[in-house]
Amino acid sequence: MISVEQLKAGFDLSRMAGLIDRFGQIGKDPDGGVTRLAFTNKDVEARKVFLKILEKEFSLDIRIDALGNIFARRPGRHRDWPVILTGSHLDSVRNGGRYDGPAGLFSSLEAFRVLDLFDIETDHPFELCLLTAEEPNDFGISTFGSRGMAGIIKKEDVRRLMDERGNDFPSALKAVGGNMEKMDDAVRSPEEIAYFLELHIEQMPFLDSEKRDIGVVEGVTGIFRQTLILTGEADHGGTTPMDRRKDALCAASEIVLKLETAAKEEDGLAVATVGHISVFPNSINITPARVTLDMEIRSFYTDRIRRIRQKLEDRIRETEAFRKIQIERIVTYDSAPVRFSTPVKQAIAEAADRLGLKRRNLISMAGHDAAHLSRITEAGMIFIPCRAGRSHCPEEFTETSSIVKGAQCLLQALLLLDQRKRSDLPYARH
Ligand SMILES: [Zn+2]
Structure with missing residues (x-):
């Protein structure tokens, strides 16, 4: 087991800053904001860069499902156990910020790097995910990747969608590696995913104004x-x-x-x-x-x-x-409101305490992929502060040190969940 000191030392502040900056250039607006709407060229470009990082710097099993979601799997000691899933999104709103989505995705990515760095073998397989089209886009669908996984959105719902320029949705989905006809195959069952944990900027002012590091998210409005x-x-x-x-x-x-x-x-x-x-x-x-x-x-x-x-x-x-x-x-x-999994909330709180991070409980007043995934798995979210709670605007800002603290908490929580006794788990059969 990795010690708290090792875990903290494994994360590299400058690498995290580098990732945020590199992706902040893709779809950069003249005023410093970011426009990287799902299914556009900029979204496709960001995904390519992300895939290249996965391929070059990690040895993970990479798979893209029919929804365009990218999964990168790190095997565990028990290969047939359900996965522990973590990740976020890379698409943005129009003239949005650099952190909504990327902060979570890169926290998960860097958590995987630390696992490799210390050669840690987890019990469960771990999967990193980039979820498709979290934000509203030209096709008028948000949280597409997670709703598709939960079986809430079907091909009949999207078959005829067009954007204002007359592009059809099936082609747009194909451009990000998806396949509308096979959307049913991308529906996941509770037996396949043990937990889902996503880190996200808070988008409200509470953590920033109270100078706290971690929000344990109770659920979604x-x-x-x-x-x-x-x-x-x-x-x-x-x-x-x-x-x-x-x-x-x-x-x-x-x-x-x-x-x-x-x-x-x-x-x-x-x-x-x-x-x-x-x-x-x-x-x-x-x-x-x-x-x-x-x-x-x-x-x-x-x-x-x-x-x-x-x-x-x-x-x-x-x-x-x-x-x-x-x-x-x-x-x-x-x-309806969504209440997140108690074991996941407990793991986040315990992780924050072990790392000496200041935490509080919060409710998300914005929608998130984790809310939909909670239908098929034990899901939860970690919030990190963002300046004055501003988001979906060029002024969106989070200190790199805040992201790294959040990423440390994320990894610690994932490891705690990995160690929960198998009999405690919802899928346990023995
Ligand atoms: Zn987001």
Whole structure:
């Protein structure tokens, strides 16, 4: 077994900085941000560079599945045991930052390097993974690789997808080594994967402001999204008296403000946003006839989402009755909160303590691959601080030393999970 001192010494700060910098050049924007949307040339280029590093500097069994996910396997003492999986993504949002994804992927990569450095034979096989299309992209699908592995997204769901330039999804998937027709083969079962652990920048300000090193992630927020279509009447904005109007925008305003109030009443444990609004005919002297609102509610607590939805629904009914406006509700997305595996959370906490790192528990208010993989395995996440909690923007920044501390914690946690007695494991048969 590797000592804490060896484990710490195995990680190289300058190598980590070098990796972040090297990949920060691929898709670099003039303002210092990064645009490396999934399935674009820049994504393909980044994957090629990553594969080259794997091939040249490691001796791992490399495989690309039908979803374009890259897996690199390091055998364990028991070759037939389920794998311990770790990794993240390399794609970015438009004009995003250098750390969202790469910080996790390179922490996993460097953890594998330390295993090699000390010639450590683990009990389980370890697998490093690069997951395809975590972020929203031109095809409108995020967390594609993990949802495909969990069997939540099928070829029927993506067969006809096109981007704005008329590129079809099957060809785009092929460009990253995938194969839409064989997507079913990429679905993984709980018997194949013992654990999944991903390191990620926090994207919230808590670790940074409290000067802590490690966030033990409790789970991932639930998200409810709804489109509201309000139909009133278009009338002359000069000649129609105020008491005769059916103004869809005034009605929409009441609903927008009610959503804000209802979320604020949840004591910081829920958020809600109307992020998109369209008005028809959108003309200065015509009363708005139709308004479309796209809204979402997020909370780790199902009852809070339910309460906000109820308050909003009450307001919608009042508005319909009082203003004589028709309001259509279309639920576009409804995902329950995900609670991460207790053994994985315990391993992260114990790893942080052994390394003398300051930790706290956190909830992720952003979606992640680990949330989907938790359907098929014991999954968990480590958060590391990012400056002022800023992300998905060029200002996204994490100290290299913070990434390295996170990577040390990641490796220690993986080794603790590897050592859990086989009888404790969910897949144990003896
Ligand atoms: Zn990410």
